Amino acid sequence: MGWDINLSVREMLKSLWIKFLILLLAVSIIALSAAFMLRELMVKDFRGYLEGEIEDRVYWVMADLEAMYDKYGEWNRDVVTEDVIWALMLGLEIRVLDMNKSVVMDTEKAIISLSPLMMKRVMSVSELKSSSKSNRFFPYTLFLGGKEIGRMDVRFLKPGKESIFVERSNRFLLLSLFGLGGLAIFLSIVFSKKLTNPIKRLASAAKSISEGNLKKRVLVSGNDELSSLSKTFNKMAKTLELQEALRKKTISNVAHELRTPLCAIQGELEGMMDGLIPIDKKNLQSLSEETGRLKNILEGIEELSQAEASALSLRKQTIELKPFLKNITERFSKLFFDKDISIELQCNDNIRVDADPDRLSQVVINLLNNAIKATDKGETVWIRSSEKEKEIIIEIEDTGCGIKEEDIPFIFERFYKSSKGGLGLGLTIVKEIIEAHGGKIEVRSEHGQGSVFTVHIPL
Known part of the structure; x- marks a missing residue:
């Protein structure tokens, strides 16, 4: 090849x-x-x-x-x-x-x-x-x-x-013939090299990438179409490198997440087969829990793949944001009541956004779940919504434990967990859904002081 x-x-x-x-x-x-x-x-x-x-x-x-x-x-x-x-x-x-x-x-x-x-x-x-x-x-x-x-x-x-005029004009034409001919050959060599050298570099880099060297980049010089092509090529190569690294990391993380419940199931089954562990309701319940954990992991992975797929089909429609958010908070009212946490909804009337209601609901629910887990009894969680500079902003703020500064750059990466529990896929899915809408998500947090997640969706 x-x-x-x-x-x-x-x-x-x-x-x-x-x-x-x-x-x-x-x-x-x-x-x-x-x-x-x-x-x-x-x-x-x-x-x-x-x-x-x-x-x-x-x-x-x-x-x-x-x-x-x-x-x-x-x-x-x-x-x-x-x-x-x-x-x-x-x-x-x-x-x-x-x-x-x-x-x-x-x-x-x-x-x-x-x-x-x-x-x-x-x-x-x-x-x-x-x-x-x-x-x-x-x-x-x-x-x-x-x-x-x-x-x-x-x-x-x-x-x-x-005679002098005609002779000189003939001499001038003759010199022009040889001069322009030589100049044409010289310029064709110079310009072809100027054009083909970047192409050679691109071809060489493409060959290296096709052979698996995803770190290969091309030298960018000038500010013309070829330099723009070189920049685009480098950007593509970087994306391929990141995707390959992400693929390897995902495989490793999935294997790690699956290994724990599988090992537990295998150990208990072997113990039952050897007669060391009795086959009773308690032990069968333990196997069922590990099987459920496996199912949750697989569902999380499937949900992530759907969220980050380029062919993700968003069924967009115009959403009245205040009743939409109010409906979600009402669904969480019992959970907030049981944990003695207050929830405050601050949203102006007549704010509309074009979005997939199911996906946007998934984002808000995921962020609210995280806020509930992080917030102590007697504290408050706020949901705010506003319209600013051709975009809709949704903020979910809690006064919980917050996020450590060293963890903030990694919280949206798949399988990243700053604490025990969960799969580490929730915020990754949130980010993918928001970016599928053409928006972005930001976080401000101070450890021990709470967190604010801000979602931006363009109008």
Whole structure:
């Protein structure tokens, strides 16, 4: 069984790691896709911006050439050369043609005419690489006063800024691909370990408990759902441990309680069989008393098992508390009279509680019996009832011998007896019944001064 648990846990943890990895990789792919789309949009907008700006530059150069022609009345090669160099620095390779389609000046001739230093500076600013796949020139007609004066052929050079931007964006996407992929794997390992380590501890603890080690607990860290699960597991393990200890203690106590009358019965029967004890009414009466004691023990155990059973069926109904308590005290009137004990009932009218009348009567009767046993002649027992903060309170107070301080923590445990007589199950049954109603019972007592048992039942 332990091997099956370990195998299933390993498979589950492996599955969790793979699921984490797939999830994080999917998130990374979505993020990269979004980044790629954003990059494409940005590059497209950037190129649109550059194309618009280059188109403006073409018209700047055209306007300057037309102004120069208007000033000189002809194509001045020196001035045209300056415009060609200027166009080159703007990212345009041009050639200027006159009306006879003769080349007045082009970029190559203009560069050759420059001094070496100036040529180096111009070439450092712009490279003679066309951005067009066909490397063709685009013609732009030059006008002056509505009359054609020549033509400017333009070939667009590849903008350096565009190349740098596209290259960097591609590099960024590549780095993001490897970075996010590696990060996804790393985070899947980290988070899977963070998640699976508590699960491993829980699985190990569950295996130990299944093998009988009910003292096993798991380490609780953090304040998340897994820590809450660990706390719940520890609480369950503690409950199992207490129940197991209680089971062993119950078996031991039952065996002890049964042993005494059985031994007495066996001894008397053997004596009768051996002829040592006469078979007369007196000895038969003794056997009957021991048999009755056995019957009482078994009935007490049965009553306790019914009271503490989770399936305890409470037949709840609305009870008028004052007449209910008054009816119980009247049933005890002869017993109180015979022992010369007074009983005082203090209960307000119109106090109602939803409870099982038979079970609640069993609680009150059990507490009254204890009060009668503890109270001396001429003393008083009080029964009080009140309603306070969404609960009904029933108090039974006596002025009897009280309970020793060292005994108080144990009086509700099964088979616990602070004095001779009884089974030690009465208060245990009372506690189980009250808790089945969702309430609680408390005790205040001082040895030699009496006791007060307080029952709380929620409305």
